[in-house]
Amino acid sequence: GENVEQHPSTLSVQEGDSAVIKCTYSDSASNYFPWYKQELGKRPQLIIDIRSNVGEKKDQRIAVTLNKTAKHFSLHITETQPEDSAVYFCAPGSWGKFQFGAGTQVVVTP
Amino acid sequence: SAVISQKPSRDICQRGTSLTIQCQVDSQVTMMFWYRQQPGQSLTLIATANQGSEATYESGFVIDKFPISRPNLTFSTLTVSNMSPEDSSIYLCSALAGEIEQYFGPGTRLTVT
Numbered sequence A: 001g002e003n004v005e006q007h008p009s010t011l012s013v014q015e016g017d018s019a020v021i022k023c024t025y026s027d028s029a030s031n032y033f034p035w036y037k038q039e040l041g042k043r044p045q046l047i048i049d050i051r052s053n054v055g056e057k058k059d060q061r062i063a064v065t066l067n068k069t070a071k072h073f074s075l076h077i078t079e080t081q082p083e084d085s086a087v088y089f090c091a092p093g094s095w096g097k098f099q100f101g102a103g104t105q106v107v108v109t110p
Numbered sequence B: 001s002a003v004i005s006q007k008p009s010r011d012i013c014q015r016g017t018s019l020t021i022q023c024q025v026d027s028q029v030t031m032m033f034w035y036r037q038q039p040g041q042s043l044t045l046i047a048t049a050n051q052g053s054e055a056t057y058e059s060g061f062v063i064d065k066f067p068i069s070r071p072n073l074t075f076s077t078l079t080v081s082n083m084s085p086e087d088s089s090i091y092l093c094s095a096l097a098g099e100i101e102q103y104f105g106p107g108t109r110l111t112v113t
Helices: none
Strands: A005-007 A010-014 A019-024 A032-038 A045-051 A056-059 A062-067 A072-077 A086-090 A104-109 B004-007 B010-013 B019-025 B032-037 B043-049 B068-072 B075-080 B089-097 B101-104 B108-112
Touching (some): A010 A019, A032 A062, A045 A062, A045 B101, B043 B068, B043 B089
Antiparallel strands (some): A005 A019, B032 B089, B068 B075, B089 B101, B089 B108
16 A cells, blocks of 8 residues: 655744645555645645646645655745645545645744 | 535534434535544545445444445445544545545544543
8 A cells, every 4th residue: 555754744934934845655556646734623625736747736835846756746835924834734646545644734933 | 626514513422322424515526535533643544435335444444333325426424333432533524526636524523422
């Protein structure tokens, strides 16, 4: 099965700085690489995803980069704001089969 | 995207009893899943709810403890049977919409006393 590692487990950043979270996976059959944001007491929300045939994808202040050879993908958040504070999960996999990482607690301080 | 609702949102149950959680999606979806999330932890997949057939369970989860139904393409139920305090957790349903995007319900917070 898929072995997923997510780093760091916690990340504190100053407002306006950038944050980067890395997710490493083991299953070479994985072809879908999403990131979820979960605020306290809320459901996980899909914030960005990438397919295996694409190296990078951007959506305003967030981006995901994929290195399929090295089996890792990263979430990049630029110009962080206090509302970016949450737990972020990666969940690499393929259709119908996803494995969630342990999560990264991001704290953005004003 | 898909809009997913769950009932109940929370419940407090006595050990030895059972609770059935309902999950409703606003559109027909191919796949639905049930997850468990302990406080401060990641999501653990319990099973895939298959329409018209038995659910597919992950290692460590069995049908007798977590029976699942999916009578159609928009609805599923998860029952937590013969509950113990260790079953206290948040239970989330999810569905695949679009090509592969996964969307989650708001969760059911279960406390077993």
